Amino acid sequence: MAGAGELRLLRRRIRSVKSTQKITRAMELIAASRITRARNAVEAARPYAQMITRVIRDLAIESEVAEHPLIAPHEELTRVGIVVITSDRGLAGAYNTNILRRAERLAKEEHNAGREVAHYAVGRKAEAYFKYRGVALEQVWTGMSDQPRYADAVAVGERVVGDYVEQRIDRVWLCFTDFRSALSQVPSVVKLVPVDARQFAGGTAFPPQYMFEPDPASILDRLIPRYIEHRLYAGLLESAASEHASRQRAMKAATDNAGEIIEELTRAANNARQAAITTEISEIVGGAEALASSR
Amino acid sequence: MATMDVDVVSAERSLFSGEAEAVFARTPEGEIGILPGHQPTLLALTSAPVRVTTAEGDHVIVAVHHGFLEVRENHLTVLADIAELAVDIDVDRAKAAMNRAIAHKQDPDYPGNADAEYERALLRLRIAEGHYTPAT
Numbered sequence: 001m002a003g004a005g006e007l008r009l010l011r012r013r014i015r016s017v018k019s020t021q022k023i024t025r026a027m028e029l030i031a032a033s034r035i036t037r038a039r040n041a042v043e044a045a046r047p048y049a050q051m052i053t054r055v056i057r058d059l060a061i062e063s064e065v066a067e068h069p070l071i072a073p074h075e076e077l078t079r080v081g082i083v084v085i086t087s088d089r090g091l092a093g094a095y096n097t098n099i100l101r102r103a104e105r106l107a108k109e110e111h112n113a114g115r116e117v118a119h120y121a122v123g124r125k126a127e128a129y130f131k132y133r134g135v136a137l138e139q140v141w142t143g144m145s146d147q148p149r150y151a152d153a154v155a156v157g158e159r160v161v162g163d164y165v166e167q168r169i170d171r172v173w174l175c176f177t178d179f180r181s182a183l184s185q186v187p188s189v190v191k192l193v194p195v196d197a198r199q200f201a202g203g204t205a206f207p208p209q210y211m212f213e214p215d216p217a218s219i220l221d222r223l224i225p226r227y228i229e230h231r232l233y234a235g236l237l238e239s240a241a242s243e244h245a246s247r248q249r250a251m252k253a254a255t256d257n258a259g260e261i262i263e264e265l266t267r268a269a270n271n272a273r274q275a276a277i278t279t280e281i282s283e284i285v286g287g288a289e290a291l292a293s294s295r
Numbered sequence: 296m297a298t299m300d301v302d303v304v305s306a307e308r309s310l311f312s313g314e315a316e317a318v319f320a321r322t323p324e325g326e327i328g329i330l331p332g333h334q335p336t337l338l339a340l341t342s343a344p345v346r347v348t349t350a351e352g353d354h355v356i357v358a359v360h361h362g363f364l365e366v367r368e369n370h371l372t373v374l375a376d377i378a379e380l381a382v383d384i385d386v387d388r389a390k391a392a393m394n395r396a397i398a399h400k401q402d403p404d405y406p407g408n409a410d411a412e413y414e415r416a417l418l419r420l421r422i423a424e425g426h427y428t429p430a431t
Binding site: 041044045047048051052055059149150151153154209210211212213214216218219222223226229230233 | 302304305306307308309322323324334335336337338339363365372374376377
């Protein structure tokens with residue numbers, strides 16, 4: 001009977017959509033809890049950023065900061081490094097597309113200015129994107145984007161700072177997603193190297209009896225790479241929070257859509273059931289009447 | 296006894312914030328102990344424990360893997376690259392990390408920095424085993 005077959009088919013689809021909905025809802029909840037954790041990590045990392053900026057600012061008066069190899073710009077600007085932070089996993093709405101599009105625009109601008117571009121990718125999505133387009137990658141880091149540790153930032157920092165110092169690249173941009181709020185995440189670009197000396201303006205001079213060990217210049221030598229690594233770390237954390245927020249939104253939309261589909265299918269299934277019952281009754285009535293009239 | 300404000304922060308989080316009577320740390324030149332009213336100072340730290348004697352007389356031991364120490368106006372700040380509170384270190388995990396580091400040191404093809412790993416593992420293990428806990 002056609003009615004019963006259709007009904008079976010509808011019920012099967014309802015079951016399958018329901019199980020999908022369970023998965024998307026679970027992913028939504030996981031993402032929501034990870035946003036909080038990522039936000040806490042951003043907050044926890046802030047005191048270090050403030051203090052290191054203040055110390056460098058004060059040291060900047062003591063020694064010639066502008067001449068530091070990581071602050072003084074290279075004389076010729078021929079090759080530019082771009083670090084793009086994406087996620088390893090998909091199902092995060094437009095998160096990866098947005099940041100990759102931003103990076104692509106930046107690369108085009110640099111290209112139009114006659115500079116070569118070197119790409120560094122964080123996250124499988126950036127790796128896949130650039131590989132698909134035949135763009136050579138200097139290095140790829142994966143497995144850190146959803147819960148970045150400071151050591152991850154150090155790994156990236158050492159590579160790009162090394163390339164900068166060895167004159168393989170003359171500038172480094174960092175493309176990350178800034179977490180403004182749970183509803184708004186903005187693809188952003190900051191210049192990582194050379195460090196902008198203006199950020200260290202306005203320090204207070206050290207009193208003359210200050211004790212340094214080793215001398216101020218050597219301390220600065222060690223502080224500036226830490227500062228760069230910390231900017232990277234902050235970018236990784238902001239991106240992680242944004243990734244989870246995007247995923248939560250995408251999964252919430254998926255869960256809601258599944259709910260709508262289930263409602264529609266249930267309605268169709270009820271109709272089919274009703275139709276099957278009506279057919280059955282009319283068949284019985286028809287059969288009874290045929291028996292009665294044949295008597 | 297006089298006290299000073301002490302903050303110990305690592306790149307990832309703040310580990311200690313409060314009043315202290317003394318702080319002991321190690322620079323490339325050697326051990327240094329800092330008491331309240333110390334002259335303004337900026338030091339580089341090596342991989343070593345930082346010991347804080349709190350106003351209550353407790354000892355807080357932190358494994359600091361390189362960083363800086365700053366004193367100004369009776370406020371002491373430790374900026375650590377990587378740091379861990381001694382109480383958070385698990386002896387078994389520290390031992391496992393030590394064995395891994397030794398294996399990495401012997402592996403000529405190991406891509407990471409095996410010496411730095413060994414240094415970190417050694418410090419963590421020593422702290423976890425209580426080498427730096429002062430006798431009370």
